[in-house]
Amino acid sequence: KALNCEKGPTPEPCNQCFMCQAINNETLLDFIEIDGASNRGIEDVKALRESIQYEPMHSRYRVIIIDEVHQLSRDAFNALLKTLEEPPTRTVFIFATTEFHKVPKTIASRCQHFVFKRLTNPQIMNHLRYLADQEKIDISSYSLKLIADAADGSLRDAETLLDMVVSFSGSKVRDKETEEVLGIINRSLFEDFSRIILESQAGEVFPLVESLVSAGYDLRHFYSGLIEYFRNLLLVKVSANPAELLAFSEEEINRLKEVGKDQKKEDLLRYILMLQEGEAGLRYSAQPRIFLEAWLVKLCYLKNLKPVEEILEEISRLKDELKRNQNEQSVYPTTNSTSNLKSNVSFKQATKTAEYNHLGQNQNSVPKKEFSVFGQEAADVLYFRVMKEKPALAPILKTCKKVEVKESIIKFIFGQDKKHFAELISQHLVYLNRVALELSGKEFELQIEEGQVNQAVKENSNHHPEIRESARNDEAKKLLQDPKTKALLSSIKGQVIAVKKKPRPDQT
Ligand SMILES: [Zn+2]
Numbered sequence: 001k002a003l004n005c006e007k008g009p010t011p012e013p014c015n016q017c018f019m020c021q022a023i024n025n026e027t028l029l030d031f032i033e034i035d036g037a038s039n040r041g042i043e044d045v046k047a048l049r050e051s052i053q054y055e056p057m058h059s060r061y062r063v064i065i066i067d068e069v070h071q072l073s074r075d076a077f078n079a080l081l082k083t084l085e086e087p088p089t090r091t092v093f094i095f096a097t098t099e100f101h102k103v104p105k106t107i108a109s110r111c112q113h114f115v116f117k118r119l120t121n122p123q124i125m126n127h128l129r130y131l132a133d134q135e136k137i138d139i140s141s142y143s144l145k146l147i148a149d150a151a152d153g154s155l156r157d158a159e160t161l162l163d164m165v166v167s168f169s170g171s172k173v174r175d176k177e178t179e180e181v182l183g184i185i186n187r188s189l190f191e192d193f194s195r196i197i198l199e200s201q202a203g204e205v206f207p208l209v210e211s212l213v214s215a216g217y218d219l220r221h222f223y224s225g226l227i228e229y230f231r232n233l234l235l236v237k238v239s240a241n242p243a244e245l246l247a248f249s250e251e252e253i254n255r256l257k258e259v260g261k262d263q264k265k266e267d268l269l270r271y272i273l274m275l276q277e278g279e280a281g282l283r284y285s286a287q288p289r290i291f292l293e294a295w296l297v298k299l300c301y302l303k304n305l306k307p308v309e310e311i312l313e314e315i316s317r318l319k320d321e322l323k324r325n326q327n328e329q330s331v332y333p334t335t336n337s338t339s340n341l342k343s344n345v346s347f348k349q350a351t352k353t354a355e356y357n358h359l360g361q362n363q364n365s366v367p368k369k370e371f372s373v374f375g376q377e378a379a380d381v382l383y384f385r386v387m388k389e390k391p392a393l394a395p396i397l398k399t400c401k402k403v404e405v406k407e408s409i410i411k412f413i414f415g416q417d418k419k420h421f422a423e424l425i426s427q428h429l430v431y432l433n434r435v436a437l438e439l440s441g442k443e444f445e446l447q448i449e450e451g452q453v454n455q456a457v458k459e460n461s462n463h464h465p466e467i468r469e470s471a472r473n474d475e476a477k478k479l480l481q482d483p484k485t486k487a488l489l490s491s492i493k494g495q496v497i498a499v500k501k502k503p504r505p506d507q508t
Contacts, residue, residue, distance in 0.1 A: 036068040042075035069095035070102035118153025143178035190229040202300040233260040234268040379403035
């Protein structure tokens with residue numbers, strides 16, 4: 001119409017003139033609309049070519065629309081391509097498709113490509129509401145929403161679905177009938193599933209999934225519905241005016257509120273995030289039913305997993321308890337400890353270990369007694385452990401001329417030419433000490449012997465950055481002896497990476 005309107009060409013055809021009306025009434029011979037799905041063969045395209053070899057008869061432009069063009073056969077596309085390469089005069093082709101990727105590149109490259117946006121659900125619902133009012137159909141907003149959801153942005157699909165629903169139920173549409181026609185999973189089923197998840201009744205998962213499967217529901221479809229259901233539970237909880245956002249009746253909103261009334265917002269959010277996490281897994285699983293069951297059981301146990309806030313609370317409670325039990329002054333490093341530089345790093349037996357143990361916080365980390373034999377074998381155990389945990393450090397450890405394990409001393413002996421490696425190892429003494437403690441269950445004194453170089457390093461230590469590093473390790477070690485630190489490290493399975501001092505309020 002835009003091309004052929006007698007008052008045009010114009011973006012806004014008048015709809016009054018002969019041309020506009022002829023197109024509206026589908027009586028204009030120069031306007032041809034073809035359904036690509038039912039006219040997909042080469043014969044159809046040949047017939048089309050035949051009919052357009054002459055100039056358009058009455059109109060400015062002949063317009064040919066091929067809908068669902070991706071449905072054409074390959075031969076048909078090839079025949080069409082010839083026409084596009086030598087287009088007849090005053091002829092415009094319009095190809096419509098929902099699957100652009102199926103259109104051959106040779107065709108697509110000769111076209112201008114316009115992408116139409118999907119309609120939003122409210123837009124579709126508005127239009128359906130308009131149609132329903134015109135036809136005097138009594139249908140709820142909820143039913144219209146179900147149709148809009150199922151149409152997935154396509155107005156034509158939405159109209160077809162509305163038509164189906166109405167032909168099934170007559171002019172008075174009940175929600176249940178809409179659900180039935182669209183094969184939508186009963187809302188009470190979502191309610192059942194959300195209840196067993198929220199009440200951690202893992203045993204109920206299996207019979208309920210069985211009922212889904214035997215009723216013939218699509219599990220993936222069900223799953224995305226369940227995600228939306230949880231989203232709605234959260235929405236009615238956080239939104240001041242949920243009715244505005246959900247096309248639900250007041251009764252339905254109250255029911256959602258009832259289901260989620262004992263739930264915390266944070267928990268509902270965690271459920272939603274975890275449900276979403278499972279979506280891809282379900283989509284690609286070869287056994288979606290088993291995946292669904294396992295994932296739902298996992299969701300049932302989500303409540304037992306503690307949120308981070310609770311863990312932090314527990315840590316601070318633990319700290320307070322330790323403070324009460326502590327009769328000795330803490331061994332936080334003081335400023336003058338930095339001046340106490342040594343390259344032979346050693347540290348005292350843990351004075352607080354016993355006190356820490358009686359709180360029973362380290363039951364999980366009872367060390368294995370792997371250092372049954374001292375000497376070379378112990379050194380090997382240590383080496384293999386390092387190789388597993390810090391593969392970059394292990395070869396450096398290997399540059400040691402010798403590792404001596406005697407009583408409570410581990411001595412790394414480096415040749416004079418390996419001074420640099422000795423320094424590298426000295427930066428990891430905190431780690432090595434922890435490994436030795438874990439493997440043997442006892443505190444070791446770690447020593448590094450660097451032959452003659454040792455002395456020289458000592459003298460220059462004040463200007464040597466690497467040595468300052470080892471001094472920092474010294475501080476870290478002192479910190480590690482502190483029961484508070486130990487408790488913290490054990491509860492979060494952490495390790496000390498660096499020690500930074502906070503200025504004390506009394507020091508300016
Ligand atoms: Zn007109």
